[in-house]
Amino acid sequence: MSHHRSLDLDPYTSPRAFYGSELRREREAAGYSQGQLGERAFCSGSYIGQFEAATRRPQPDLSQLFDGIFGTGEHFQRLCRLARKSKHASYFADAAELEKQAKTICEYAPMLVPGLLQTEAYARVLVSAAQRFEPEVIVEELVRTRLRRQTVLTGPTAPVLWAVLHEAVLRVRVASASVMAEQLVGIAETVRNNRRVMVQVLPFDAGADAFLNSTTINMTFVDGPPVAYTESAYTGQLIEETPLVAQYQRAYDLTKAASLSPEASLSLIESVAKDYANQ
Structure with a gap:
């Protein structure tokens, strides 16, 4: 369970958690492991895991890649903009x-x-x-x-x-x-x-x-x-x-x-x- 912390994450706690749960949903529907999706998006499987567990802020360039891989239009790009709101500059x-x-x-x-x-x-x-x-x-x-x-x-x-x-x-x-x-x-x-x-x-x-x-x-x-x-x-x-x-x-x-x-x-x-x- 440890690297799938996203499994017990409530997707409605924050836009970032929702992004993570959507990413996992699309990935599993496509039949990819975290590592396989990582290969297609030019990053590591553990990095994918961090997005799914909502420990990393979604990235615009990767979100665009995810939309391309899953054929989801601009779904992840829009969620990304929402999840990147911050109190910091x-x-x-x-x-x-x-x-x-x-x-x-x-x-x-x-x-x-x-x-x-x-x-x-x-x-x-x-x-x-x-x-x-x-x-x-x-x-x-x-x-x-x-x-x-x-x-x-x-x-x-x-x-x-x-x-x-x-x-x-x-x-x-x-x-x-x-x-x-x-x-x-x-x-x-x-x-x-x-x-x-x-x-x-x-x-x-x-x-x-x-x-x-x-x-x-x-x-x-x-x-x-x-x-x-x-x-x-x-x-x-x-x-x-x-x-x-x-x-x-x-x-x-x-x-x-x-x-x-x-x-x-x-x-x-x-x-x-x-x-x-x-x-």
């Missing part, structure tokens, strides 16, 4: 879903503290600046959504989070001195209290060794291929092509190698926090 929604299932999350932050490590006050400053013309209620909802993401770091299936912060993240004042101090102390406390969180700082003098220049997240999973996600202002991209994901992973490894050790990084974070607190 559309470009980040897939990455936010994958975060919950990741075994490891490796993030490089060139300028801003990663969302998983942000304090409420720091998050509010960023969201408020990015959504300059939106009403307060939208800003608050976005802040709550961002902070809810952090629950992924606690609990029995929490991933290992390895974050590399460029020194600019510490030194560039995107908020008041007191908010910056609280934020950096918050990172240090998370590192000290959560053995699954590792933070390194890439110093200004690391030079060209580290050539990642935008926010980059690499994720691995227990069953499923690794992915990368890269983001700049108001846009982001989930990358699933194996060679490109591997290239991002190598870039990340080089960036880690050019960074201060975890201990030296923690000392620097705490020392900059003190500077802010004394201002």
